[in-house]
Amino acid sequence: MNPEKPLRRVGPTGLAVALGLLIAVLVGGVLVGAVGLAPGRVLAELVDRLPWVSVDSGLSRQEAAIIWDLRLPRLVLAALVGATLAAAGAAYQGVFRNPLADPYLLGVAAGAGLGATLGIVSAGAASPIVPGAAFAGAVGAVLLTYALGGVAGGGRAGTTLILAGVAVAAFFTAVQTFVQQRHADTVREVYSWILGRLSTVGWTEVGLLAPYAVVSVVLLLLHRRLLDVLAVGEEEAETLGVGAARVRLVVVLAATLGTAGAVAVGGLIGFVGLVVPHAVRLLAGTSYRVILPLSVLGGAAFLVAADLGARTILAPAEIPIGVITAFVGGPFFAVVLRTSRRGWGP
């Protein structure tokens, strides 16, 4: 048992490839959009903002606003959301040693859905309280799952927690459906929130999410070695002096913080947290020291690319980003699964 080897082999190359991919989709994302702007002018507009550089881009005021106030914050937000969800998914898969784990495993999605629905019903979809309500619902659901897992016994073991999460998610979803049914006139707002939305975001949302995303991702990255130890089994980890329950608690809290923030500003974007870590695992190795950093970069690149599709495929209309992530992510994952010889497991 030596998890060092795969890391040494693919680490630097993998990181460089993932970083290059992210930069490529970011550049693509700023150049291409619903409205055709000449790439040269867009680049000139960007360069113009650099200190001591003055270039006339020839863009109108509205076109400049498209770049600075619409495209850039959206790209940054997509990257933050993608990175956070993928990191959280990878961490969940590691800490629960379950290939089906994703960031929504312990009820985050159902809790956020209920919070957002209550917010939309009481104050309208555009109200600034909606993200806060979604965040509170997400965190509340996970705390409830933990409490329930503890009451159910089993010392908050992985399986007990997952089952508690199922119960909490079912309950919250039922309440959410009931509330939505009682306020049928808001169905479209609730629905569009559930399908994920990055369409109306600006720098405000970036500012809201950034602290949670950074704290969450950094905490998860710091735990990548412990996740490798957990991967060999909880009892083995205990003999090595690693408390499985404590590591799980910290990882789940960090992942929840990031996921709740991502969901609060971006809605429920599925598939990123499930597929990206698996794709990384299949392509680059099974050590969490490789999986976590590559998932952060890969998740960001994947969501930026998906959002690019959401913005342009039916332009000027938009496709909900959750549709793109599932539609593209599903077949992509099938191909990776098919072409890779690696299986699940340590």
Added chain:
Amino acid sequence: MNRKALVPVAALALTASLALAACGEGPAAETAAPPAGTFPVEVEGTLIPAAPQRIVSAAASHTEILYAIEAGGQVVATDQFSDYPEEAAGTPKFDSFNLGVETVASFDPDLVILSFDPGDLQAGLAALGIPTLLLGPPVALEDVYGQIGALGQATGRIAEAERLIEEMTTAVEGVVTAIPAGAAITYYYELDPTLYSLTSRTFIGGLLARLGMQSIADAADDGSGYPQLSGEFILAADPDFILLADILCCGQSAASVAARPGWSSLAAVEAGRVVELDDDLAQRWGPRIVDLLREVAGAVHGGETG
């Protein structure tokens, strides 16, 4: 003091007139004449055996039409959105989104009017022998006139319906002929804050086209007539006017629009050409559609129109 003293007198007068009305006209506690159509009558494929006295209206648009053609006294229940005129707001209410056959039947209606069928409601009511009219959203003003005519026939208010159609036609003509000729005015019409809009092909879009206005969403039509636009598209289109139909539903305003990322660069925002429409007027296709037309004409063409 004077006003207080007047209240009991007015109340007394009202009671007296109600009593008189009740004596003279049977169940319909209204001063309007009894329905005068021919029955049985077939309207839109539905057979109505006798002049309805217990109408259930499941759409605010139809409720407004019924009251405008003096069939309000025949209405016994309306949906939760029917708040105009005031008498309609006071009728027993039901939730039109979760409407079941039993709920409708509990009002013991002899005519039910639906604007959409949430699922086999019309068939279920037909099985109970309750005549049901399904009058869906119109695509042109002529469809509204058609529905008014149909409701006139169905309620025995044919003459009143014809009068209403004539009034509306004249009023629309009045507004339209006062519009100065000129290049088409472009507009962005907002249905909700997620940037759903409508094209000139839709009912509202068709009305606005009569005012010499063209929707920027025409270039983004996805076939539905109600495409969701992207912020980029709206900024690049830089419309002459922004019409907000999400004031009541979603708390939007000229100020909240101006605060959106990038929107302050829009000419319409800078020049204060953001029009806050009455959501209710904009969503209904009743007689007050004329008021909506006047509101927009006034905002867009200024004092040049009545």
